Amino acid sequence: MSRRRLLGAAGVAGAAVAGVSACGEKPAPQESLHGRVVAQTSEVPVGSGTVVVDAKLVLTQPQEGEFKAFNAVCPHTGCTIQEVTEDIHCLCHGSRFDLANGEVLEGPATEPLQALEVTVEGTDITLV
Ligand code: FES
Numbered sequence: 001m002s003r004r005r006l007l008g009a010a011g012v013a014g015a016a017v018a019g020v021s022a023c024g025e026k027p028a029p030q031e032s033l034h035g036r037v038v039a040q041t042s043e044v045p046v047g048s049g050t051v052v053v054d055a056k057l058v059l060t061q062p063q064e065g066e067f068k069a070f071n072a073v074c075p076h077t078g079c080t081i082q083e084v085t086e087d088i089h090c091l092c093h094g095s096r097f098d099l100a101n102g103e104v105l106e107g108p109a110t111e112p113l114q115a116l117e118v119t120v121e122g123t124d125i126t127l128v
Pocket of ligand 1: 074076090091092094095107109
């Protein structure tokens with residue numbers, strides 16, 4: 001069974017929106033979000049994850065209580081990752097990435113997603 005979750009804005013719970021893709025767009029590091037709460041733990045399902053579209057972040061929880069973050073810009077040609085189920089999907093050309101480390105599971109991408117660091121305090125997930 002797959003779970004799909006897309007959120008519209010960092011820190012805005014339950015604001016589901018359709019996926020946004022933009023092939024060819026430049027990678028956008030989340031510089032302005034460092035030190036800020038980007039989501040709540042309840043927004044990131046265990047064994048899956050969430051795309052915070054506006055922040056260009058993929059947040060995952062591969063094991064209960066273990067949170068990971070990745071730049072949502074696909075290393076193939078720059079689409080924004082649109083979907084997280086049991087792995088991370090780029091719907092532009094079908095690449096799939098591992099929830100735990102962003103490694104490529106299926107191409108055409110050949111490079112992993114850029115890992116970002118997060119901390120969890122209470123229910124707040126903060127981008128380091
Ligand atoms: S841009 Fe993601 S698979 Fe091509």
